Amino acid sequence: MIYLSNPISRSDSPGKPGLPAGKFKPSRSLRVAAVLMVAVVPYPVQAITVQFDYSYDTRGFFTDSVSGEPIAERRAILELAASTYARFSDHLMPITPQAGDTWSVTITHPSLGGPPLRLTDLAVAADTIRVYVGGSPSAPGVLGFAGAGNNLSASGSESFVSDVLSRGQLNTSGENASDYGVWGGYIWFNAVQDWYFGVDVGGLSAGRPDFLTTATHELGHILGFGGADSWFSQIDETTNSFTGAAASAVYGGPVPLDSFYNHWAEGVNSEVFGIPQESLMDPSTVRGLRELPTSLDYAGFSDIGWQVTAVPVPASAWLFGSALLGWAAHGRKRTV
Numbered sequence: 001m002i003y004l005s006n007p008i009s010r011s012d013s014p015g016k017p018g019l020p021a022g023k024f025k026p027s028r029s030l031r032v033a034a035v036l037m038v039a040v041v042p043y044p045v046q047a048i049t050v051q052f053d054y055s056y057d058t059r060g061f062f063t064d065s066v067s068g069e070p071i072a073e074r075r076a077i078l079e080l081a082a083s084t085y086a087r088f089s090d091h092l093m094p095i096t097p098q099a100g101d102t103w104s105v106t107i108t109h110p111s112l113g114g115p116p117l118r119l120t121d122l123a124v125a126a127d128t129i130r131v132y133v134g135g136s137p138s139a140p141g142v143l144g145f146a147g148a149g150n151n152l153s154a155s156g157s158e159s160f161v162s163d164v165l166s167r168g169q170l171n172t173s174g175e176n177a178s179d180y181g182v183w184g185g186y187i188w189f190n191a192v193q194d195w196y197f198g199v200d201v202g203g204l205s206a207g208r209p210d211f212l213t214t215a216t217h218e219l220g221h222i223l224g225f226g227g228a229d230s231w232f233s234q235i236d237e238t239t240n241s242f243t244g245a246a247a248s249a250v251y252g253g254p255v256p257l258d259s260f261y262n263h264w265a266e267g268v269n270s271e272v273f274g275i276p277q278e279s280l281m282d283p284s285t286v287r288g289l290r291e292l293p294t295s296l297d298y299a300g301f302s303d304i305g306w307q308v309t310a311v312p313v314p315a316s317a318w319l320f321g322s323a324l325l326g327w328a329a330h331g332r333k334r335t336v
């Protein structure tokens, strides 16, 4: 779930403190550089692929209701959001039902255009997750929500059941879980928002939520943030904090959580390529700003069990030319 906030109207998230004053807003050249890095940095071949499925996009969010044609601009942003997670390089076993194998899971209808969906015997390729997407209008304070479904069941060969439940990852369930594997999930987007569906951060404007930011955030939940057993196994309820080693190292101690233990606490900050930014996986996002996964967000995913590879910034610097130089100079200014 992600809520909307801006300097005028706060999010409708219950019991959340306000955002800190003076939220960092990067310069245009810096923001362009950061987005380019997400888009073009080469990733290892074992990278996780997100396969979006529009078959339940029944209310015109990604598919034109009249012509039936895909809305390419919106779908392209989803793909860009998914590329953010191509840094994850775990090997996920394929889900391939054979004779005698069966599995099913219930998901919320991603367009809220029908009753909950029971999906049965889906085949999912290796190193791939399947994500059903859609949207519909709802209360204006909410941007979207996501999940991996519920009532997951599988029967058949031992290896098949393991592939469904954990994608071949070990120790994924229970209070001492240390890893995570998932078949996929669903994301619903709130169609009532005046979304910015562009890639270029220069097109962001006050009052319009950034679709890339929300899509990236919601994918994070399907990838276990705030939901995996291996997430909850690292929560200290007495201090309302996340104690994972990688995240604690980045943050400088246990990381404060929201009251539902599904996010970092509102306004927890980190950085993206050395530039300060509010964490992506806190409960709300500000209209008119783009948030990318920060070092802290990636560290949290690492603690959940994903193998998160470093982005080779120096080796790729030539890709960004003067934009990156501007970004680096800006970063130095901020540290003095």
Ligand SMILES: [Zn+2]
Pocket: 001, 002, 217, 221, 263, 282, 283
């Ligand atoms: Zn959320």
